[in-house]
Amino acid sequence: MAYTSKTLPLPLCPSGCNPPPAPARSVPAESGSKAAHSGETGEGANVKSDCFDRGELRFNEPMSAHVSWRAGGCAERCYIPTNLPDLAHYLASNSGLVHFVGLGSNLLVRDGGLSGTVILLHGALNHIKLAAEGLIYAEAGVSSPKVSSFAARHDLEGAEFLSGIPGTVGGALAMNAGCYGSETWQRVEKVLTINRQGELHERLPHEYEIGYRHVVLSVRSEPASTPHSSLLTPHPEEWFVAAWLRLQPGAGAASKQKIKGWLAKRMATQPLTQPNAGSVFRNPPGDHAARLIEACGLKGLTMGGAQVSEKHANFIVNLGQASASDIETLINTVQATVKEKQGVELVTEVRIVGKA
């Protein structure tokens, strides 16, 4: 792979212990773990890994606990790193499929679950600081609303729109999340990424193809012989671990006022008391998915435990016991009906992954 940006050395453990040499790449992730030896691999079984590898490895982890729809199957394995050096070491010393997940606020995991290892960043890479005047450094696990309030507290303007987007910085980068006329990548000065080997790279925005809910690393690379992730991330073998966001000097009080107003607007127009994943479909050029869905009379349509929200037609809510299959069937039905009655092919904004 030809990287165009800075390649950085592997980070060291903050507590001072050096990473042990990586075992052969063919060693399965949990082969040396306590869980593997004890046979403790039932649903929710977990193990604290030793020494450098101090993150938490779980087996058959219900992804319903990690996605905002509160539905769906299990991840075969789930790793929660303690920090960036730990994540780098985990990737370098374990082979197989990995999937990066933030707060799961744009994700549906099918009921058959996900094979491989889900890496959960929220609560792990959660460091945020002022890196320089007007420049915020935020790790990928920091929530977007936290970036918004941090900026307001430091009298910086331009991150208010992130206040109502309930995901992480990593998810916002991967999705180019946005609203009220602003998008994440308009604020990005550079990003820090990690690859399947645990190597870090600083990258600049011009290295990505960026559009409406669309981000793809445009660096040319040889296709991997085996794909390492089934999620549609900007690159199948490289993920975001931090970003530097450039903001303008502003007034904290004005930013807080703007945030308050936008959150109130969301409360009034979105079904925020029921599990959902935000807008299910992208807006087609020059139109709104919600308008098209409503025009087809689909508000309130229910399949199993999933319902097209009565409050906002582009939201699907979990009434309590929805399966991922209920949600996906409803998505497909809405798509087919809008195509038939309005002649418009709606494209999903939410990412649907895993086995049925």
Ligand SMILES: Cc1cc2nc3c(=O)[nH]c(=O)nc-3n(C[C@H](O)[C@H](O)[C@H](O)COP(=O)(O)OP(=O)(O)OC[C@H]3O[C@@H](n4cnc5c(N)ncnc54)[C@H](O)[C@@H]3O)c2cc1C
């Ligand atoms: C109530 C509600 C309102 C919403 N409003 C908006 C809105 O106004 N605007 C908007 O754009 N979205 C909105 N969303 C959708 C969602 O919050 C955003 O897409 C958000 O940025 C997703 O972040 P996440 O951490 O939850 O990502 P996840 O759902 O966990 O993941 C989404 C995708 O990003 C990838 N990903 C996650 N972390 C990384 C990483 N570190 N590196 C590489 N890839 C990664 C995942 O693999 C997956 O493909 C809303 C959702 C809800 C529930």
